[in-house]
Structures are given as C-alpha cells and as structure tokens.
Amino acid sequence: MSRVYNFSAGPAVLPEEVLQELADEMMDYNGTGMSVMEMSHRSKAYQEIIDTAEQDIRDLMNIPDNYKVLFLQGGASQQFAMIPMNLMKNGVADYIVTGQWAKKAYQEACKYGKANKIASSEDKTFSYIPDCSDLPISEDADYVYICENNTIYGTKYKKLPNTKGKILVSDVSSCFLSEPVDVTKYGIIYGGVQKNIGPAGVVIVIIREDLITEDVLPGTPTMLQYKTHADNGSMYNTPPAYGIYVCGKVFKWLKKMGGLEAMKKHNEEKAKILYDFLDESKLFKGTVVKEDRSLMNVPFVTGNEELDAKFVKEAKAAGFENLKGHRTVGGMRASIYNAMPKEGVQKLVEFMKKFEAENI
C-alpha cells in the first residue's frame, strides 16, 4: 500500500484509521453479516449508527438542546436554495460576499427574494475579509449570510459579523470541526462534509428549532423543507446512509484525538509551519492578508505561471498530490484539513525549500 500526501480541497483526505475501520467492517458490520451500504435504514443497527453520530457531533460542538442536527443530501450547494426557501419570511436577506461560494449562495437567494450584498471583498480578488463591525444590515432582513472559511481563496472570519440582532447563517463546509465554535451565535451552521468529515453528498445542517416552521415560500418541495427532515430524524426518505456512517466514524476519531480544542491546536501548528515558510521564502508567497488567513486552505504563488506549473508537477512526482490552485485563482493551494498529519506539512515545506533552492 502506498498513500500520498493529499492536499485536495475536497473531496479530501480522511484519517487512515477511519479508512481502515471502514475496510474492516465492509463485509460484516458488527456481526450483522452485511455492509452498512446494504442495510435497511429502518433497521435497529442503522438507527444506532445515526443516533450515535448525532450524539457525537453534539458532544464535539457542544450543541444546545434547542438546535436540531440534520443529515441531508445535495451537498452544501443545495442549501443555497433551501435557506432562503425556509427562512425568507419577509423576503429579505443580507449577504456578505467573500468568495465564490458566498457569491453562489447570494445569486441563488436572488431567485427567491430580495437578497442584498451588504459587503464584498471581490475588489481585491477576495483576498481579505471586509470589516463587518458596522454593516448596513437591512431593518427587515430575515437573516445575514456568510461563508466562514473561503475554501478557494484561503480566508477565514476571525470574528463573526455584527448582525445587529439578525439571525446569522453560516456555511462552514471547509472549516467544519476544525476548531471550537459557539453554536448559540448562529441560526444555522451548515456544511458539506467532503472537506473535513466524510464523503461528498452529505450535508450537515445545525439549525435552531424556532427556525423550523411550515411557513416556507410557496412551492417549496417537501424534500427542501427543514421541517420534513426534522420531524423524521433525517429519515423522511432513505438518507445518505453510508456517508452518515463514515461521518460518525470521523466524529469518534475526533473525540479520540481530544475534541475540537485539540484539533484547533493541531491545525494551528500545521498552518504555522507553512505560513512561516511562506513569509520568509524568496520564491513563494501567500496570497491573502495575514490577519484573515485560513487554517485549512493555504493558497500561494511564485509569481510566475510556468514555475507554478513546474512546482505542481514536481510535487506530484514526489508524492504531494492536488496542490494546483483553483482554476479561478491559479498558483497553488495546500488544503491541510484535520486529517492531514503534521508530518505531511513538514515534508511539503522541505520540498518547497528544495524547489526554491533549485529555481531561484
């Protein structure tokens, strides 16, 4: 077996221990004589899997009892529509646009009501987080929307926006479970799991109970109402059963690793290794303002497209995969999610030093 260091932005690296457990349980899950993939979602064994997964994420994030945890399908992008359909009671919402994902969410919301772009960092290719301490929040806004960690650009909110009492909705796809959060600050906190938790397709929505109502936009499909899923324990229809089981394994792994405080420390240490090098390098440099740097996604460039391409190619040959930057940004990007070991980042930096010495 030979595994690479996988710096993919998503789907992304998962803990080897978890992958091994999945393999061990593939043919016979816990004496059932079948794979979880083959199991009825109405079975006792599966009910236990989903219940345990829910309890474990509740423990990890310290989720209060007045929040529901929903395991849904359609990825994070489905939420771009589901959120306005369920929350736009006044038909108004404010969006802070800090990257492609926030922009897509904003554009989708425009279909369902009056979405206001109240701040943006598009003027400087989304390389910073705007000052959100005193934004022109709409009087009748049903919610304020952010993308908390910008996967493509590598920025993260270090402080949540002042929503002036309005409900905060946050896409945390690429920083999910990477550090502790105060769930009570949010109306909805959600993310696709393929960045930091599990297989693509599953999206986890943590939603305050009072936001789950029948008062949704006319024509909202049954499957796109939070109430449908909340009333049925995420099993109105067949859930993404195997994916949820994998998420549950990762929750157990996170608990074993010491929970989110320990993860934060681990992630800060890893990111520091890479950022410290970028700050001293004569060849490579980071692309975003220092204060807003993400712990999860680290974009960097040499300033020369040919050299960037050469780096990506040589890195791949040396066992460092998926370092090419997003097609809209160019350069490189190292995604260093929870499951990326510190050793992976250390080795990458060693490789970058060697490349620098050979190419400067």
Ligand SMILES: *Cc1c(COP(=O)(O)O)cnc(C)c1O
């Ligand atoms: C990847 C990503 C998405 C899109 O996720 P899908 O599951 O492909 O819909 C949305 N938001 C953020 C922040 C992401 O990183």
